[in-house]
Amino acid sequence: xxxxxxPQENGNDGAVAQAAPPIHVAPAPHIAEQAFxxxxxxxxxxxxxxxxxxxxxxxxxxxxxxxxxxxxxxxLAAEVLFTWMRRKPVSVTDGSAVVTGVILGLSLPWSAxxxxxxxxxxxxxxxxxxxxxxxxxxxxxxAMVGRAFIMLSFARELGASAYVVTQSRLDIVTQATPLTxxxxxxxxxxxxxxxxxxIQLQFESARQLWPLFLGQVNGSLGETxxxxxxxxxxxxxxxxxxxxxxxxxxxxxxxxxxGVGNWLxxxxxxxxxxxxxxxxxxxAFFIATDPVTSPLTPKxxxxxxxxxxxxxxxxxLFSGYPEGVMFAVLLxxxxxxxxxxxxxxxxxxxxxxxxx
Amino acid sequence: MTSAVVRKPTFARGLHPADRKHFTAAAAIEVxxxxxxxxxxxxxxxxxxxxxxxxxxxxxxxxxxxxxxxxFVSAPVHASVxxxxxxxxxxTLPNGRHVSAVPIKAAEEQLLAGRDLFADMFxxxxxxxxxDHYEPQQIADAAxxxxxxxxxxxxxxxxxxxxxxxxxxxxxxxxxxCECEPYLTADYRLMVEAPSPIVVGALLAAxxxxxxxxxxxxxxxxxxxxEALRRATQQTGVEVRELKTKYPQGGEKxxxxxxxxxxxxxxxxxxxxxxxxxxxxxxxxxxxxVLRGKPLTHRILSVSGSGIRQPKNLLAAIGVSYRxxxxxxxxxxPDAARxxxxxxxxxxxxxxxxxxxxxxxxGLTVLTRDDVRKAAETTCLRCGxxxxxxxxxxxxxxxxxxxxxxxxxxxxxxxxxxCMECGCCAYVCPxxxxxxxxxxxxxxxxxxxxxx
Numbered sequence: 001x002x003x004x005x006x007p008q009e010n011g012n013d014g015a016v017a018q019a020a021p022p023i024h025v026a027p028a029p030h031i032a033e034q035a036f037x038x039x040x041x042x043x044x045x046x047x048x049x050x051x052x053x054x055x056x057x058x059x060x061x062x063x064x065x066x067x068x069x070x071x072x073x074x075x076l077a078a079e080v081l082f083t084w085m086r087r088k089p090v091s092v093t094d095g096s097a098v099v100t101g102v103i104l105g106l107s108l109p110w111s112a113x114x115x116x117x118x119x120x121x122x123x124x125x126x127x128x129x130x131x132x133x134x135x136x137x138x139x140x141x142x143a144m145v146g147r148a149f150i151m152l153s154f155a156r157e158l159g160a161s162a163y164v165v166t167q168s169r170l171d172i173v174t175q176a177t178p179l180t181x182x183x184x185x186x187x188x189x190x191x192x193x194x195x196x197x198x199i200q201l202q203f204e205s206a207r208q209l210w211p212l213f214l215g216q217v218n219g220s221l222g223e224t225x226x227x228x229x230x231x232x233x234x235x236x237x238x239x240x241x242x243x244x245x246x247x248x249x250x251x252x253x254x255x256x257x258x259g260v261g262n263w264l265x266x267x268x269x270x271x272x273x274x275x276x277x278x279x280x281x282x283x284a285f286f287i288a289t290d291p292v293t294s295p296l297t298p299k300x301x302x303x304x305x306x307x308x309x310x311x312x313x314x315x316x317l318f319s320g321y322p323e324g325v326m327f328a329v330l331l332x333x334x335x336x337x338x339x340x341x342x343x344x345x346x347x348x349x350x351x352x353x354x355x356x
Numbered sequence: 357m358t359s360a361v362v363r364k365p366t367f368a369r370g371l372h373p374a375d376r377k378h379f380t381a382a383a384a385i386e387v388x389x390x391x392x393x394x395x396x397x398x399x400x401x402x403x404x405x406x407x408x409x410x411x412x413x414x415x416x417x418x419x420x421x422x423x424x425x426x427x428f429v430s431a432p433v434h435a436s437v438x439x440x441x442x443x444x445x446x447x448t449l450p451n452g453r454h455v456s457a458v459p460i461k462a463a464e465e466q467l468l469a470g471r472d473l474f475a476d477m478f479x480x481x482x483x484x485x486x487x488d489h490y491e492p493q494q495i496a497d498a499a500x501x502x503x504x505x506x507x508x509x510x511x512x513x514x515x516x517x518x519x520x521x522x523x524x525x526x527x528x529x530x531x532x533x534c535e536c537e538p539y540l541t542a543d544y545r546l547m548v549e550a551p552s553p554i555v556v557g558a559l560l561a562a563x564x565x566x567x568x569x570x571x572x573x574x575x576x577x578x579x580x581x582x583e584a585l586r587r588a589t590q591q592t593g594v595e596v597r598e599l600k601t602k603y604p605q606g607g608e609k610x611x612x613x614x615x616x617x618x619x620x621x622x623x624x625x626x627x628x629x630x631x632x633x634x635x636x637x638x639x640x641x642x643x644x645x646v647l648r649g650k651p652l653t654h655r656i657l658s659v660s661g662s663g664i665r666q667p668k669n670l671l672a673a674i675g676v677s678y679r680x681x682x683x684x685x686x687x688x689x690p691d692a693a694r695x696x697x698x699x700x701x702x703x704x705x706x707x708x709x710x711x712x713x714x715x716x717x718x719g720l721t722v723l724t725r726d727d728v729r730k731a732a733e734t735t736c737l738r739c740g741x742x743x744x745x746x747x748x749x750x751x752x753x754x755x756x757x758x759x760x761x762x763x764x765x766x767x768x769x770x771x772x773x774x775c776m777e778c779g780c781c782a783y784v785c786p787x788x789x790x791x792x793x794x795x796x797x798x799x800x801x802x803x804x805x806x807x808x
Contacts, residue, residue, distance in 0.1 A: 136735030
């Protein structure tokens with residue numbers, strides 16, 4: 001905003017009250033939607049995550065509090081560290097580090113040791129965001145970059161077996177995650193083993209839809225309760241802080257593809273189990289919707305969602321991993337520039353002659 | 357099948373800023389006392405500048421031509437007061453352009469002032485029959501002679517729209533009373549206080565263009581205007597249509613899309629698809645030009661905003677300085693921050709108050725520091741809200757960032773020239789990126805690069 005050549009201070013001496021008001025020259029538009037800012041968007045995500053965090057605490061008790069709290073603090077510290085290293089203005093107040101921290105924390109198993117949370121957070125902010133130039137410039141979802149790093153580096157601590165502890169005060173964690181059980185069940189079936197006894201019982205219990213929907217199952221902290229995710233996610237979409245096109249695409253494609261997979265006998269879980277089980281909904285509403293790493297246009301967003309949904313199911317059915325949201329989101333992040341280019345909307349009135 | 361609730365026409369996307377018209381919506385139009393001096397710019401329209409038609413120190417009367425239009429896309433300018441001309445000077449327009457201008461020192465005695473002026477412009481009888489007596493070309497010529505230009509803001513010479521073209525027959529005439537910019541109420545007051553000349557002007561324009569369908573379009577936040585126009589259009593064949601209130605409904609292309617359901621081609625005019633759009637003020641001025649032979653010397657404008665002490669709707673002489681308007685409205689408040697020529701969405705800020713009002717000036721909006729407060733600019737989050745609100749369906753952030761980076765090819769691939777700078781994108785941007793400004797810069801760079 002350039003100051004004009006007019007006197008800047010209002011004399012305010014009565015007689016010539018209007019003689020010297022400060023007048024600024026600035027480009028139009030001169031008014032803005034003041035209530036909707038970057039910070040407000042980040043705050044919305046945190047508000048949307050409240051039911052998810054609450055459910056995580058209800059299920060995993062203080063494990064959830066410690067894990068999420070640790071990730072938030074580490075992310076904030078990393079944000080401060082990296083902005084200081086880059087001699088950039090303090091960006092820690094924009095709230096994005098908190099969002100990354102909460103999402104990373106919620107995507108970890110309850111059992112992950114403290115240093116994993118710290119390393120994951122540091123990598124999320126450093127490699128996921130700062131090296132690209134900070135908020136708005138990154139290509140990949142920072143929380144997922146952090147999670148991928150620790151998942152590949154600490155396979156034992158984040159593998160399927162890490163979730164299970166046979167002796168624990170928490171009943172839920174004595175069972176494997178539903179998707180792991182389903183995977184094992186399918187593998188046993190395919191190998192022609194006689195499926196009986198323990199695994200049969202576990203599978204029967206894992207396929208109970210209602211506990212799966214409410215979240216009374218083992219899993220990463222934030223993923224277990226589809227109900228909590230739907231509540232928070234609906235809020236986000238209504239506020240337009242997340243684009244509904246993305247979760248819609250994810251749900252649609254994953255539901256269809258999982259249905260086909262179930263019909264072909266590739267998975268013992270039905271499409272509905274795949275939808276409410278694992279972190280599919282959490283990913284659809286809170287991870288894939290990261291505005292920075294998703295496309296710009298409504299059509300692009302929907303295609304992006306479809307891609308994430310398909311990849312999640314493909315990974316669940318054909319890879320060694322029981323779950324695939326993280327890799328699905330990261331892979332789709334990589335094609336966002338292409339999606340943007342393919343979905344340039346047609347201007348009202350038709351394309352401009354030069355670009356036709 | 358017609359449903360009980362008829363859906364009001366509108367266009368896709370756009371936004372709903374607070375309309376803030378309460379400052380002046382109820383204020384009857386006041387006539388600004390004759391200023392001591394006016395400065396008549398020789399370019400107040402889109403097109404070629406006028407040639408000065410009077411020598412310095414010449415006596416001129418209200419309505420005398422002071423600038424002659426020599427090209428087709430141009431419009432003459434007239435003395436807006438009686439008085440003595442001075443030496444040719446230069447005026448700086450709100451958009452920063454410097455143009456030659458004729459200063460006129462007002463005489464003691466004026467032909468018309470006060471309520472007489474208002475009565476002469478809008479009062480009296482406005483017969484709605486007998487339009488067939490006028491030859492179409494006669495009407496277009498009268499518009500040209502009177503220096504009529506679009507009073508909605510773009511200031512496109514009216515006679516160009518009214519001149520018949522065999523290749524592009526006109527089917528529909530839209531009279532634009534949307535006034536979608538926040539704060540502004542000049543058109544609204546005209547519609548409420550003087551609907552008859554608007555209707556007569558519409559009938560004349562229909563006669564000139566050969567349009568079979570005449571529709572006066574008003575947003576549904578102006579029920580009083582709709583009612584006044586409905587009364588004035590009885591038994592004239594002119595239809596009044598209520599449109600959903602949405603910014604920028606008053607944009608010519610958005611209006612045509614909403615009412616006619618047809619898209620004006622990018623880079624084209626409504627003319628290309630058989631539609632002519634006239635602002636309500638232009639329509640009333642056309643009626644006056646044809647029926648009473650009076651040129652365009654005055655216009656109605658709103659002086660509004662929380663930064664002005666007494667917001668008013670004024671009938672002011674063209675060429676009067678913004679300073680005079682502000683003085684008449686009690687001056688600026690101490691927290692005034694920006695003085696905007698036009699509305700807050702598309703208007704230009706004034707760097708100096710000694711700028712003359714032109715034909716296209718629809719108002720003066722004074723905004724306070726609170727009004728213009730914005731969060732600090734951050735990097736684009738690529739959230740796509742600018743895409744969600746763009747009435748032209750552009751990806752504003754891509755165009756703006758491409759412009760900033762000097763990648764003109766990319767900007768063109770994203771249709772930069774289709775942007776009409778309505779400001780919706782910058783209004784909603786959570787990162788406060790000056791999108792419109794960047795796009796404008798890109799357009800200028802593009803013009804330079806392609807022009808050479």
